[in-house]
Amino acid sequence: MFGDMMGMMGKLKEAQQKVEATKKRLDTVTLEETSPxxxxxxxxxxxxEVKEIKIDDSLLQDKEQLxxxxxxxxxxxxEKATRVNETELAAVAKEGMPNIPGMDSLFK
Incomplete structure (x- = not known):
């Protein structure tokens, strides 16, 4: 019983480390969104984290439109960044979770 518990705790710690590593990696993933x-x-x-905003000169004349x-x-x-973030973190969390009955439905 305690061996199983220690194994689960080890897997949880490993999963937590993978989540933290994924968060750091996501800092280097840059996404671009452009207006229509x-x-x-x-x-x-x-x-x-917004890294850069580029504005066409034509918008500088109309504050409200800008x-x-x-x-x-x-x-x-x-929205785009959130989808990527949540997908990546959910995949890492699901991968590292120990097999606890009933918990598998939380990560679908």
């Missing part, structure tokens, strides 16, 4: 007309481009990491494009494009970039 290509006037705003946002580069963001898979950990949802704000709208920024909000739209940044939100889409965050």
């Amino acid at each position: 007309e290509g006037l705003v481009q946002v580069n963001i990491t898979a950990n949802r 704000e709208d494009y920024l909000v739209l494009t940044v939100n889409k970039a965050i």
Whole structure:
């Protein structure tokens, strides 16, 4: 019984280390989102840190339009980064989890 418990604890610790390593790796994964007309481009990491925003000069004349494009494009970039982040972390967590009856449905 205690051997099984120690084995599970070891697997949980290993899974936690893999999750932390994946989080660090996701800092290096850069995603790009561009507005429909290509006037705003946002580069963001898979950990949802905005790295760069490029704005077409034509938007500098209309503050309200620029704000709208920024909000739209940044939100889409965050959604994309969140999907990548959650998919990667869920895969690592599921891979490292010990086989505990009833827990498998939590990671589907």
